[in-house]
Amino acid sequence: MISKEHIIKRFTGYVTIDTESDPNSKTTPSTEKQWDLANKLAEELKTIGMQDVSIDDNAYIMATLPSNIDYDVPTIGFISHFDTSPDFTGANVNPQIIEAYDGKDIVLNEAENIILSPDYFEDLLLYKGQTLITTDGTTLLGADDKAGICEIVSAMEYLINNPEIKHGKIRVGFTPDEEIGRGAHKFDVEKFGADWAYTMDGSQIGELEYENFNAASAVVTIKGKIVHPGYAKGKMINSMYIATEFINSLPRLETPEHTEDYQGFFHLHDMEGSVEETKLQYIIRDHDKGHFEARKEVMEKLTNELNSQYGMEVISTQIKDQYFNMREKIEPVMHIVDIAEEAMKQLDIKPLIKAIRGGTDGSQLSYMGLPCPNIFAGGHNFHGRYEYVPVESIIKATEVICKIAELTALRNKN
The missing domain is CATH 3.40.630.10 (Zn peptidases)
Known part of the structure; x- marks a missing residue:
């Protein structure tokens, strides 16, 4: 014994x-x-x-x-x-x-x-x-x-x-x-x-x-432009507002607090921002390899759409595979x-x-x-x-x- x-x-x-x-x-x-x-x-x-x-x-x-x-x-x-x-x-x-x-x-x-x-x-x-x-x-x-x-x-x-x-x-x-x-x-x-x-x-x-999950990390960097707020019309680009657009454009219910079993998610685990630059740090998780790749594509597509919307490269996303x-x-x-x-x-x-x-x-x-x-x-x-x-x-x-x-x-x- x-x-x-x-x-x-x-x-x-x-x-x-x-x-x-x-x-x-x-x-x-x-x-x-x-x-x-x-x-x-x-x-x-x-x-x-x-x-x-x-x-x-x-x-x-x-x-x-x-x-x-x-x-x-x-x-x-x-x-x-x-x-x-x-x-x-x-x-x-x-x-x-x-x-x-x-x-x-x-x-x-x-x-x-x-x-x-x-x-x-x-x-x-x-x-x-x-x-x-x-x-x-x-x-x-x-x-x-x-x-x-x-x-x-x-x-x-x-x-x-x-x-x-x-x-x-x-x-x-x-x-x-x-x-x-x-x-x-x-x-x-x-x-x-x-x-x-x-x-x-x-x-x-x-x-x-x-x-186990297929896993990747994603670092989303948003660049803004700071000018005097009293004279900012048409000039200031607030990176924190663009970051909010990015966050809200991802599926809201596909986050850790809303998923279980084989359901994957996007998880925003850290953010730091100012008018001129905001960084979002995500982890991406899914058991299914196809769904995992699709999640990475969603983030890349959203990045391209926001850059197109603003007519310049205001956002970049770096995705790195972690394990499978x-x-x-x-x-x-x-x-x-x-x-x-x-x-x-x-x-x-x-x-x-x-x-x-x-x-x-x-x-x-x-x-x-x-x-x-x-x-x-x-x-x-x-x-x-x-x-x-x-x-x-x-x-x-x-x-x-x-x-x-x-x-x-x-x-x-x-």
């Missing part, structure tokens, strides 16, 4: 180390403080008995659990990231342990009246009677993705301590900077040497994902999804196979030659003060890793 107390100690030890990444940094990792956990993890892997433990100059960690069987089995991998999102502070995380959750409101911070309530976060009711780890209301928790790291380390430790569970060679990898889209950028797939892998980076227990739907790379090797699904079923976990409304290291890794579906890590409400994770979900994810290793070996036994 996997000890709940051991899991809690390991997980809380990880989340109390600040590893927030920085999108404005040019280094890898993007913040020096990520090294604090990276070095700790490398040493911990050695301590539990992993072999070939390495940490490179960019803080990418890899290690091996050798096969304990005498026949050939595909090498599988498990991957998680140790950075946390810059969307909300990850400094001075103070995890709270809620034993035998009673289904009622959880007061995260009495002084600031911050409450985690099932009236708003209905998923809480799925975990009545379980042990929850929450924030104190002033930081994120970091279950994204330190829960995944805890699960992988704990699973490797369990397999080492229970050699009667037969498995092939297993590789583990921990990455920096996933939260700013760079987690796979310097991942050495050839060195990792796995036939396929799984990222432990999903949310609710049972999640199993092999589809990994379904294209997973479908030819669907047995790797089947193994994970069977592992969950054998552990009495209902598989929730659905598309990721976001990105994952697994998407980029799949296009780099390492097919990599995504499995639940157990946390909820990522990137904010209401983040929580049931300890029982961490334990179940740990068991799924062990069962996948076992089933992979059994499938290849002569």
